[in-house]
Amino acid sequence: MKKAENKTLLFKMIAIGAVIVFFLLIELVLRIFVPVNHQNERLVDLGELTFFSKVTVQGVPSIRITSKYGYSDQQTTFKTKKSPGTYRIFCLGGSAAAGWPHPANERFSTYLDTCLKNIYPDKRIEIINCSAHGFASYRVREVFHQLIPYQPDAVIVWSGNNEFLEDQRFKTSKVHAVVDALAKKIRIVQLIKKALPKQKLDGNQIEVASSFWKKTQQQSLELCSDPDLALKVRQVYEQSINEITTEAAQNKIKVLLFTVPVNLRDWQPNVSYCSLKGQDSVKWSKIYNLGRAALRDSNYLAANKYFKEAISKEPLHAMTYFNLAKSAELLNDTIAALQNYILAKDLDYNPFRAITDFNEIVRKIAASHTNATLFDAEKLFQKFGNRGIPGFDLFLDYVHPTREGNLILASELGEYIRKSNLFGIGASEIRIDNQYLHKMVSGYSDENDIQLQVTRFSLCCLTHQYESAIRFGSEILGSLPADYQANPQNKNDILKLREGVKVFSRFLDIDSRSLEGIVDNGEMQVAKKEIRLFYETYYPYGTF
Structure with a gap:
């Protein structure tokens, strides 16, 4: 047995x-x-994206942007087959590249079209803007793939502000997580993984509800707080921009890669992370608030000292860097100011601005592809920004340029294309600078566009830019035309402006006095409750 x-x-x-x-x-x-081939494995896959539709315009087969994210109301339409001798350039990216929230005739691509047609009056040039609201690089990549049959000679890619927007895209089950971990070490598992159906994002629907709600609640995104996910965001961006550039080379399409300019001086980080606990947190808060009080009282040397001390104890708190930058700028140390504004932007745990790593990725890819050229828009905006630091002088909000910002971008890019004969259009002695371009375009003004200003106010509210919301809200309320006020459709916007200015002003006043310890906790709680009610009333889903 x-x-x-x-x-x-x-x-x-x-x-x-x-x-x-x-x-x-x-x-x-x-x-x-x-051999292992990780290059063909996309970190983010999209389901079917319906961006373009076939139409017939006066008997001519044409293509029209019909995606709701692609500003379909603008009826952007172009011939399926370009006319002989035409040089066709597509612009790709998110809302900043689209020129939002400006009218279609007042965006950088329209201004660039004016520039190039005057620089090359005997050439046929088409500039077609196919940018889309909220599109991250992996969605821009798909738009580019779909437009290849429409004979582009060149594409301009300005993308990087929306990479953290869809914060659910890396969510996986525990089984997937185990398989992913094993696949990094075991080749058999790699084959099994490839055979399994892949999770795909909805191509026609951007999943942003959670992200926007977290912005109004000032909550951290896991894509920032989790180091592994933060690394994946960077890898996805690099993979997407690299795929666009590589596929363009295969189809003999020239690529102009933009670094991404953002508002540094006048846009505070939305969420600042503090890792300290207990008495360490109490001590740090005391030092930080001493810096805030000194900055408020124009004691910039003391503020600078306190903020540096606070950073030595907690080096990840974004708002400390922002305040340090403010004090440095007011001490006329613009180099230190710029460096710390950039750090404040990069350490935001719920960002709406391209991080420095993205711009470095763009520079690297442009340098490694013969069909790609770098246009350093980040450095350009620093050059034209007040004291070398772009703020509301060039941006409406965090990333969308003002009319002046778009004019500068278009005129400088037009001159760059002319001098270098970048796209092979030909030589020209006609130079269109920013001053001359001003004379060639309409008399449109950002300040007189009430709807644009209300949108600007809403963006300030959405990301808790209280001081800016008060400033812009007060300016709007002080200059509202009588017919705008009389229109019942504008009633909600006017109430929102008035209530926002009131509750934010009260909160900032109490917050300032709290630095001196002359505010009781009950008063602060009332102010916070008023702000919470404001968001629940006017931004119930974190949207605008």
């Missing part, structure tokens, strides 16, 4: 061993003869 049991056990062990040896041999064969 015992011998039989031993034989059975031995048989089982041999069988298990044979299976293990079998799989080890397969693993060995795969490692020797089947």
Whole structure:
């Protein structure tokens, strides 16, 4: 009986061993003869995206942007087959590249079209803006892939502000997480993983509800707080921009890659992270608030000292860097100010602005592809920004340029294309600078566009830019035309402006006095409740 049991056990062990040896041999064969190819594995896959539709315009087969994110109300339409001798340039990116929230005739691509047609009056040039609201680089990549049949000679890519917007895209089950971990080490698992159906994002619906709600609640995004996810965001961006550039080269399309300019001086980080606990947190808060009080009282040297001390104790708190930058700028140390404004932007745990890593990725890709050229819009806006630091002088909000910002961008890019004959259009002696471009475009004014100003106010509210919301809200309320006030459709916006200015002003006043310890907790709680009610009334889903 015992011998039989031993034989059975031995048989089982041999069988298990044979299976293990079998799989080890397969693993060995795969490692020797089947090369690893991670390049073809997309970190983010999209489902079907319906961006363009076929239409007929006066008997001519044409293409029209019909995606709701692609500003379909503008009826952007172009011929399916470009006319002979036409040089066709597509612009790709998010809302900043689209020129939002300006009218279609007042965006950078329209101004660039004016520039190039005057620089090359004997050439046929088409500039078609296919940018889309809220599109991250992996969605821009898909738009580019779809427009290749429409014979682009060149594409301009200005993308990077929306990479943290869809914060659910890396959510996976525990099973997927285990498979992903094993696939990094075991080739058999890699094959199994490839055979499994991949999770895909909805191509026609951007999942932003959670992200926008977290902005109004000032909550951290996991894409920032989790180091592994933060790394994935960077990898996805690099993969997407690299794929666009590589596919463009395969189709003999020239690529102009923009670095991404953002508002540094006048846009505070939305969420600042503090890792300290207990008494360490109390001590840090005391130092930080001493810096805030000194900054408020124009004691910039003391403020600078306190903020540096606070950073030495907590080096990840974004708002400390922002305040340090303010004090440095007011001490005329613009180099330190710029450096710390950039750090404040990069450490935001719920960002709406492209981080420095993205711009470095763009520079690297442009340098490594012969069909790609870098246009350093980040450095350009620093050059034209007040004291080398762009703020509301060039931006309406966090990333969307003012009319002046778009004019500068278009005129400088037009001149860059002319001087370098970048797209091979030809030589020209006609130079269109920013001053001359001003004379060639309409008399449109940001200040007189009430709807644009109300949108600007809402963006300030959405990301808790209280001081800016008060400033812009007060300016709007002080200059509202009588017909605007009389229109019942504008009633809600007017109430929102008045209530926002009131509750934010009260909160900032109490917050300032709290630095001196002359505010009781009840008063602060009332102010916070008023702000919470304001958001629940006017931004119930974190949207605008």
